[in-house]
Amino acid sequence: MAIVAGVDFGTQSVRVSIVDSKKGRLGSAVAEYDVIRTASDPDHATQRPGDQMAALVTAVKSAIQHSRTVGTQIEALAIDTTGSTVIPVDKNLEPLDDYYLWCDHRAKKEAAEITQKAHATHLENIKWCGGTYSSEWGFSKVLHWLRNAPAKRKQMVTALEHCDMVNAVLCGIKDPTKIVRSVCAAGHKWMWVEKLNGFPLEDFWLKVDPLFSGITAKLASPVAASFTIAGHLSDDWARKLNLKPGIPLPVGAFDAHWDAIGAGVKEGDVVNVVGTSTCIMAIAKKVDLIPGVCGVVKGSVHPDYFGIEAGLSATGDIFEAIARRAGTDVATLSKGLRHYRAGQTGLLRMSWDNGDRTVLVNPYLGGVTLGWTLTSTAQDELFAAIEGTAFHTRIIIERMAEYGVPVNRIINAGGIPQKNDVLNQIYADVLGKPILIPEQETTSLGSAIFGFMAAGAFDTIEQAQNALCPSFRVVEPNPDAQNVYKKLFALYRKLYFSLGVPGSKEVALGDVLPVLREIASQQKK
Numbered sequence: 001m002a003i004v005a006g007v008d009f010g011t012q013s014v015r016v017s018i019v020d021s022k023k024g025r026l027g028s029a030v031a032e033y034d035v036i037r038t039a040s041d042p043d044h045a046t047q048r049p050g051d052q053m054a055a056l057v058t059a060v061k062s063a064i065q066h067s068r069t070v071g072t073q074i075e076a077l078a079i080d081t082t083g084s085t086v087i088p089v090d091k092n093l094e095p096l097d098d099y100y101l102w103c104d105h106r107a108k109k110e111a112a113e114i115t116q117k118a119h120a121t122h123l124e125n126i127k128w129c130g131g132t133y134s135s136e137w138g139f140s141k142v143l144h145w146l147r148n149a150p151a152k153r154k155q156m157v158t159a160l161e162h163c164d165m166v167n168a169v170l171c172g173i174k175d176p177t178k179i180v181r182s183v184c185a186a187g188h189k190w191m192w193v194e195k196l197n198g199f200p201l202e203d204f205w206l207k208v209d210p211l212f213s214g215i216t217a218k219l220a221s222p223v224a225a226s227f228t229i230a231g232h233l234s235d236d237w238a239r240k241l242n243l244k245p246g247i248p249l250p251v252g253a254f255d256a257h258w259d260a261i262g263a264g265v266k267e268g269d270v271v272n273v274v275g276t277s278t279c280i281m282a283i284a285k286k287v288d289l290i291p292g293v294c295g296v297v298k299g300s301v302h303p304d305y306f307g308i309e310a311g312l313s314a315t316g317d318i319f320e321a322i323a324r325r326a327g328t329d330v331a332t333l334s335k336g337l338r339h340y341r342a343g344q345t346g347l348l349r350m351s352w353d354n355g356d357r358t359v360l361v362n363p364y365l366g367g368v369t370l371g372w373t374l375t376s377t378a379q380d381e382l383f384a385a386i387e388g389t390a391f392h393t394r395i396i397i398e399r400m401a402e403y404g405v406p407v408n409r410i411i412n413a414g415g416i417p418q419k420n421d422v423l424n425q426i427y428a429d430v431l432g433k434p435i436l437i438p439e440q441e442t443t444s445l446g447s448a449i450f451g452f453m454a455a456g457a458f459d460t461i462e463q464a465q466n467a468l469c470p471s472f473r474v475v476e477p478n479p480d481a482q483n484v485y486k487k488l489f490a491l492y493r494k495l496y497f498s499l500g501v502p503g504s505k506e507v508a509l510g511d512v513l514p515v516l517r518e519i520a521s522q523q524k525k
Contacts, residue, residue, distance in 0.1 A: 002457035003073050005060065005243070006448030008255050009052060009081040009162060011035065011101070011276045016059040018067035018074065019448035021457045024468055027067030028444065031055035035101060043105040043135075043363075046098040049087065052162075053169065060241045071242040076249070077170070077233060078226075078451035080444075081162035083254040084189035086141045088149075088156045089165070092174050096152045099162060100141040103277070103313070105355060107140035108363045110147075114140055117208045118200075125191040125200050129295040132361035136313070137189040139205075139215075146211040153211070158218045161185040163252030164230075171231030171249060179221045180230045184253035186223045187297030188309050194298065198223065225299030226250045226258075226450045250454040256281055257301045257309070258446030259413050261461065263438055264469035267305065268408035270397055274423070275414040277357070278312040278389065280396050282405050290403040292359025293396075302461055308405055310396045314354035315389050316416055318367070321353060322385060326378035333382050337422045340383045342429060342481040343488050346520030347371045347384035348512070350495065351392045359399050360500045368499065371516040386423050387485075390430035391492040397431065411436045411472070415443065421475075429481035430489065436472035445469070484519060491515060 002021045007014065012035060017028040033051040038044045064071050088096045100106075114133040118126035126133065133140060142159045158176045160168070168179050186192035192199050199219055205212035230251045238245035256279030260271040265283055273279040283305035289296055293310040300307030316330075323333045348370045355363035369381060401407050410433050417424055417437050428435040449464045458464040491512050498507040 002075050002452060002455050003069060004076040004078065004448050004451030004455055004457070005063065005074050006444040006446070006451055007056065007077065007079045008258070008444035008447055009079070009166070010255060010443075011082055011103070014052065014055045014059050015444045016056070016063040017444040017448055018063050018069055019445070019451075019468065021452055021467065025445070026069060027063055029059045029062030029066055031059040031062070036098065041106065043108070045101040045104040047085070047101050048098050049095045049165070056166075057240055060243070064242060072244045074243055074247065075457075076247050076451040076455040077243065078250050078447040078454065079163055079166050079170075079252045080255045080258040080447050081166060081252065083161055083163065083185050084137045084141065085162040086138050086159055087162070087165055088142065088145055088152070088159045089176075090155045091157045091176075093160075093165075093168055093176060096155055097145065097149065100145070102136055103354060104141065105135045105363045107135040107144035110143040111135040111137070111140035111363070114143075114208055117204070121204060121207060123200055123204055124196055125193050127289050128193045128297075129188065129191055130293040130358065130361065131291045133191070134294070134357070134361050135363045136357065138185070139190060142215070143209055143211065156218070161189070163254065167230040167249050167252050170233055170237045172234030172236060173231055176218075177221050180228060180251050181221055181223045182252050183223050183225045183297060184257050184300040184307070187300050188254070188295035190219075192223055224251050225303040226253055227303045227453060229454060248454040250450045253300065253450075256311070257307060258450065259442060260301055260446065261449055261465065262442035262445030262447075262469065263411050263413040264465050265301065265411065268406040269411055270400065270405075270407050270409070271411045271413050272393060272427070273414040274315055274412060274416045276314070276316045277354070278315040278393065278414075280310040280393065282308045282400060282407075284308065284405055287405055288403045290400060290405070292361060292399060294358060308400060310358040310400065312351055312389060312392055313357040314351065318351060318353045318385050318389070319382060322378060322382050328378075330382075333379055334420070334422070336379065337383055340422075341523040342387075342484040343516075343519040344523035345371070345376065345380040345384050346373060346516050347376065347380055348488065348491060348495070348516055349381065349384040349388035350499070351385070351388045352500070356500060358396055362500060365500055368495075370495075371513060371520075386426050387430065387488070388492070390427045391489055392496070393427065394431055394489060395493065395496060409436055410434070411438070413438060413442055415441070424475045425478070428475045428477040430485045432477055432482055434477065435475045437475065438470045439473055440470040442470065484523065487515065487519060
């Protein structure tokens with residue numbers, strides 16, 4: 001028997017779970033922190049390192065108390081975070097600024113420059129992250145910071161992902177070369193490819209911008225999957241957290257990747273981690289490179305498989321924005337949605353309110369809703385938005401399948417599916433497959449599983465999953481709704497690639513609004 005702590009840093013809070021290898025979750029706690037936005041720039045989203053570490057202390061202590069254990073019983077601590085959430089640091093690994101949060105899109109210009117230069121110079125690495133570099137990712141954010149923080153440039157010794165930074169802080173690491181970087185972060189967001197000898201070389205980065213001078217050397221530390229130990233808890237942080245000093249911390253990862261492990265992902269599964277945004281995860285022993293996804297990386301989810309990541313830049317955030325504009329909240333606006341029928345609103349809503357993460361990788365897009373009438377309501381828009389996120393998810397899953405990713409089961413994980421049966425039913429109807437929902441929340445369970453691996457409590461990930469992952473409830477597709485959504489998806493797909501691709505050839509769209517009206521009238525009979 002072993003007890004570990006699994007930590008999940010989300011966009012607005014950190015969750016800590018204390019988990020027993022035989023009894024499962026003993027207790028958990030959540031502590032919140034702010035996302036710093038500015039009215040003048042909707043692309044700005046940052047977080048203070050100090051806020052997050054203070055929240056970690058609060059959540060760890062509360063989780064231990066709730067679990068009725070003592071800190072000295074905990075044998076390992078494992079950390080996942082959002083990403084790419086990036087921070088420049090000095091020679092002592094002290095932050096030079098706030099984190100650029102994953103949803104900070106200020107680096108749109110920088111991302112486009114990196115993509116253009118990668119294709120102009122035939123950089124092989126770009127193919128491994130879907131062919132387009134994103135404003136959500138590491139190098140674009142570092143370049144934006146270098147261009148906009150001239151007084152601090154000379155102090156930057158390296159830049160770190162949140163998951164690597166937290167491990168370094170907790171382990172008391174002050175030497176940048178002693179950090180073990182997460183292959184999950186490096187592979188999906190920093191164009192690190194093992195077979196291509198790691199990160200793109202210095203000569204490429206100098207062609208993008210001379211401000212990148214020395215960047216390859218600044219990133220020169222080992223990259224590893226999460227079977228590797230990143231370090232051991234320092235005496236100082238052991239006191240702060242009421243834990244035992246010296247316990248191991250495995251190399252960290254992104255929250256959605258470990259959430260997929262906690263949801264019981266196996267080869268042939270696609271896991272939709274649905275929260276503020278959606279991350280769509282799969283694993284495979286062998287897979288082709290896939291245009292438009294956020295990378296194909298060996299070891300990023302399960303150390304023995306290739307991890308495939310894609311997703312939507314906003315999901316829950318869209319629902320909240322609709323409710324906020326209506327002067328209410330999502331829970332209130334959702335009342336009565338279960339009585340809606342597929343397509344009855346006459347609305348078709350594109351899920352681009354925060355740009356497109358995949359497969360277009362276009363941060364310049366915005367939300368589009370077609371089919372408004374004088375009687376359309378905010379509740380209608382919310383229902384159409386759920387449909388729209390399901391259609392977008394289908395675009396992504398079809399792209400994965402086209403390039404060899406097996407899709408046998410679809411699991412809806414994350415916070416929203418646990419409490420939104422309407423969303424689960426719509427996804428089943430749109431995707432045409434049963435949707436599996438974990439019977440219990442799985443956030444931070446994946447972290448705990450990697451904590452157990454670090455503690456030597458299980459021999460394999462699969463053994464840990466069999467012991468700890470919850471069973472599923474299943475939502476079956478409704479054949480009548482499926483037939484409606486086949487028609488609507490054809491319209492959505494046409495709009496997605498015609499409106500979403502700059503310079504796309506003219507596509508006839510004159511049928512869209514009449515078909516929406518026709519479907520709505522049939523569904524209201």
